[in-house]
Amino acid sequence: MKTVTLEIDGKQVTAEEGMTLLQAANQVGIAIPTLCHDERLKPAGVCRICTVEISRGDWKRMVASCVYPVEEGLKVTTDNEHIRKIRRMLVELMWPAWTRVDKDLEPAHPRFDSGHPDCNMCGLCIRYCRQVLKKDVLYWEGRGVDRHLAYVPGMGKECVTCRQCFSLCTGGWIVACHGYDEEQPAK
Numbered sequence: 001m002k003t004v005t006l007e008i009d010g011k012q013v014t015a016e017e018g019m020t021l022l023q024a025a026n027q028v029g030i031a032i033p034t035l036c037h038d039e040r041l042k043p044a045g046v047c048r049i050c051t052v053e054i055s056r057g058d059w060k061r062m063v064a065s066c067v068y069p070v071e072e073g074l075k076v077t078t079d080n081e082h083i084r085k086i087r088r089m090l091v092e093l094m095w096p097a098w099t100r101v102d103k104d105l106e107p108a109h110p111r112f113d114s115g116h117p118d119c120n121m122c123g124l125c126i127r128y129c130r131q132v133l134k135k136d137v138l139y140w141e142g143r144g145v146d147r148h149l150a151y152v153p154g155m156g157k158e159c160v161t162c163r164q165c166f167s168l169c170t171g172g173w174i175v176a177c178h179g180y181d182e183e184q185p186a187k
């Protein structure tokens, strides 16, 4: 097993080659907020909430830690005012993404709150359905601003009985769509 050594928040960290920055940070107890990430799924790097700053000499850049691989000698900063500003803005744009976001990032006065459950386009339900359940009931339909979540025709009913991705939904859309309520499950 090949390893690389990097610095995360001033700590020397040894990680297995191929690990992501998020995994390397987590293994030494450094938490990074995530939204579209789930350990059971292949990382997709959609939401950018896990943004961290990487640097090497004078060179610096922001990357999504859930997809960026560890590199020898890299310096990683997981939290500073600039990173928090980026994360807060992203959370605000996706609001209400209340179910999986660090409370510290919750906007006091969200400017873009649609006031109802919405799809955050995180893709967790699609990836979970495909990669874990091997069902492929959901997919993205349309392009650009018209892109939206859709059911393979005739397959939506299957979700009412399955519901396994419901707890992953970051915007509440899939739950609202099925009228799902834990105390009063949809029939």
Ligand code: FES
Residues within 6 Å of the ligand: 033, 034, 035, 036, 037, 044, 045, 046, 047, 048, 049, 050, 051, 064, 065, 066, 067
């Ligand atoms: S958690 Fe990394 S991009 Fe969403």
